[in-house]
Amino acid sequence: MSGATLEAYLASCTGNRDDIAREVAAVIQRLAMAALEVRKLVNQGALGTAFNGTRGGSNADGDLQKELDVLCDDLFLSCLQGAPVACYASEELENPVLLDPNARLAVAIDPLDGSSNIDTNISIGTVFSVLPAVKGPGSDPVQSFLQPGNRQLAAGFFLYGPQTALVLSLGKGTEIFIFSNRLGCFVQGYKSVNIAERTSEFAINMSNYRHWEEAIRLYVDDCLAGSEGPRERDFNMRWIASLVADTYRILARGGIFLYPADGRKGYSQGRLRLVYEANPIAFIIENAGGAATTSVTRILDLVPENLHQRVPLVFGSRREVARVARYHVDPNMIGERAPLFGKRGLFRA
Numbered sequence: 001m002s003g004a005t006l007e008a009y010l011a012s013c014t015g016n017r018d019d020i021a022r023e024v025a026a027v028i029q030r031l032a033m034a035a036l037e038v039r040k041l042v043n044q045g046a047l048g049t050a051f052n053g054t055r056g057g058s059n060a061d062g063d064l065q066k067e068l069d070v071l072c073d074d075l076f077l078s079c080l081q082g083a084p085v086a087c088y089a090s091e092e093l094e095n096p097v098l099l100d101p102n103a104r105l106a107v108a109i110d111p112l113d114g115s116s117n118i119d120t121n122i123s124i125g126t127v128f129s130v131l132p133a134v135k136g137p138g139s140d141p142v143q144s145f146l147q148p149g150n151r152q153l154a155a156g157f158f159l160y161g162p163q164t165a166l167v168l169s170l171g172k173g174t175e176i177f178i179f180s181n182r183l184g185c186f187v188q189g190y191k192s193v194n195i196a197e198r199t200s201e202f203a204i205n206m207s208n209y210r211h212w213e214e215a216i217r218l219y220v221d222d223c224l225a226g227s228e229g230p231r232e233r234d235f236n237m238r239w240i241a242s243l244v245a246d247t248y249r250i251l252a253r254g255g256i257f258l259y260p261a262d263g264r265k266g267y268s269q270g271r272l273r274l275v276y277e278a279n280p281i282a283f284i285i286e287n288a289g290g291a292a293t294t295s296v297t298r299i300l301d302l303v304p305e306n307l308h309q310r311v312p313l314v315f316g317s318r319r320e321v322a323r324v325a326r327y328h329v330d331p332n333m334i335g336e337r338a339p340l341f342g343k344r345g346l347f348r349a
């Protein structure tokens, strides 16, 4: 335990540097203020005026919008007015909003992640990504968000759970801050989180089993076979259906998360969005010593084609993520699974 406040931590990272790092720090402070407003709304549950119900509308991706989705989006957008942010992109808005054209940063947000869980009192959160704004004569604000995730200057998420937490990476390690009721601010709870390389816990929505491609099915089959299968050890399973909560668990005790592509209509690229979900989570996970891929390709190297693009997402303990890739590309995996499982070869016709 370190005990530095978020403010002190950000000051120690930026020092007296009068550069973009200070602007990133200012943005994070503003987001933290808005997150505390969201926390109040979430904590009130059904007693809050804006808590229940859908808007009747849908977001740019066709998802049904909850009242809180829209309210949180408004809160984060307004907290960035006057901040050094050129443009703001959100899951809830079809196009980016232009803020200060002279500013150097771009912020992409999933204002409320896991919002299908709102009514069930399960942890939900806000995911954010900070990028350098792309400048140029007549440049469209969307260009700022079509940069690969490896250009992120910072990424993080707020978790509205039993503890309100901020998971943050400025590109050198991943830190966890917890909101202190006593001090009224975020205080560092865990320093330089390090995800265990090995794990025996996987997270996936098993109800989609029949829709997955075979490589994912075989990977999961092998986990389920436990000590009697090729993994020769038993696996545990978790699925919170809230990306932020599943990520926090993996940071805390290791594990692997999979939301692969599947055969359902609209899921050919999985469910999660590259720019404001997969990229920030991948940045946090890599900075904590883990890995994040599409199953095969590193998430942070992908060049987004559009703001709301979906992407298959696999992340967590490094060795396990590498193993999932091998089920896709390595014919020797069949050999490794033989003789018990050899008949269902990975590359069968």
Ligand SMILES: O=P(O)(O)OC[C@H]1O[C@](O)(COP(=O)(O)O)[C@@H](O)[C@@H]1O
Residues within 6 Å of the ligand: 063, 091, 110, 112, 113, 114, 115, 116, 205, 241, 242, 243, 244, 271
């Ligand atoms: O309900 P499913 O298909 O298991 O999907 C759960 C996933 O969808 C999400 O809720 C998508 O995020 P939003 O709630 O922001 O749309 C993730 O948090 C979660 O991992």
Ligand SMILES: [Mg+2]
Residues within 6 Å of the ligand: 110, 112, 113, 114, 243, 277
């Ligand atoms: Mg989300």
Ligand SMILES: [Mg+2]
Residues within 6 Å of the ligand: 069, 091, 110, 111, 112, 113, 114, 115
């Ligand atoms: Mg959302």
